[in-house]
Amino acid sequence: MKNDFSLISPIEIHFGEGTIKEVKGILKNQKRRNVCLISDPIVRKLGLLNELEEMIRAEGAGLTVLDEVEPEPSVIVAQKLLDKIRRQSFDLVIGVGGGSALDISKAIAVLATHEGGISDYLNLTGTKKLSNKGLTKVMIPTTAGTGAEVTDIAVFSTGDSKDVMTDKHLLADYVIVDPALTYSLPKRVTAAGAVDAFTHAIESFTSKHSNPLTDIFSKDAMWRINNWIRVAVWNGEHKEARRQLSLGSLEAGISFYNAGVAGVHALAYPLGGQFKVSHGESNAVLLPYVYAKIWPSCISQLVEVSRIIGTHHEDRSNRDNARYVVAELFNLVSDLDLPTKLSDYGISKGDLDQLTDNALKQVRLLGRSPMNLSRQDIYEIYLNAFEGNLKF
DSSP: TTTTOOOOSEEEEESSSGGGHHHHHHHHTTTOOOEEEEOOHHHHTTTTHHHHHHHHHOOOOOEEEOOOOOSBBBBHHHOOOOOOOOOOOSSSSEEEEEHHHHHHHHHHHTTSSSSSOOOGTTTTTOOOOSSSSSSSSEEESSSOOOOGOOEEEEEESSSSSEEEEEGGGGGSSSEEEEEGTTTTTHHHHHHHHHHHHHHHHHHHHHSOOOOOHHHHHHHHHHHHHHHHHHHHOOOOTOOHHHHHHHHHHHHHHHHHHHHOHHHHHHHHHHHHHHHHOOOOHHHHHHHHHHHHHHHGGGGGHHHHHHHHTOOOOTTOOHHHHHHHHHHHHHHHHHHHOOSGGGGTTOHHHHHHHHHHHHHHHHHHHHHSSOOOOHHEEEEEEEHHHHHHHOOO
């Protein structure tokens, strides 16, 4: 039946300030003795790995730190890290950082016990399938946005677009969401991450694959993020705002992992692959323009969103309340000082055809959209985003 559903999440999730200390118990309970810690240079420079490294060494475990993760990681970078991890005998991988670090950590932890390389397991071009869960995985996000800690997806840049590994074997064994790790995030990263999380929530809510449980997570995530996003961006030292964004991101992650994201992400992937626009900003710049196109196909859901974000008026028609949501999505991105046009990223009108062709390859994502998007639809969305023309 249509209302039948399943909900999948990591085995164990810890949330709250100071929960990074749960790593000690994990090491003891799992009797893991050789740890690979994967992160990026910025996270290490900020000192966010210091406490974790001390805990691991205090437990007498061997520790190797690989901090070579780059933003929007390529298959080449991921393969280099996989080659390094295969040269040693690890029994636990801890990923610390944003979505890039977590995605790479999940992928190489699994592929450490498989043959072949990263490219062999990609969704669009790979031919191999994962057969086991690989090494024990602990995921610790330092941003409030990607939800990568609770998904079985690993995204990689492939030149002019992106491709993914997706399999239940990529799910983390343990997730630790410690809002204190997000306190030092700069304004723009905070803004892009939080809009990314809001995009996960609204896309999963309007997805063809949504269900009653994912709706609970996505609606609460939208309410939480909408209420606190401006506070966190404009007052980065506000700890409660940071906590609420972290929780909203976690909820949105569980929701979109189960219900799926759709058109915004499908069109955002080529921006990251071809122009190296960060994932959060790619989603943010496209979010209002995609919903300006698809709103007639999800009016009832957007009316509910209007109640959640406070734009609903009883004297308006359902169609008008849905349209007000589209306008508010644009206002949100603008209020946070994020770019609102593709041209702000140096993208030219001549690039739009290739962006469209690459977006069309994201069949997995487009298949969840409440509106079937043709090539012409996708090109028009890109064109409107390029011109800053919110037509709806």
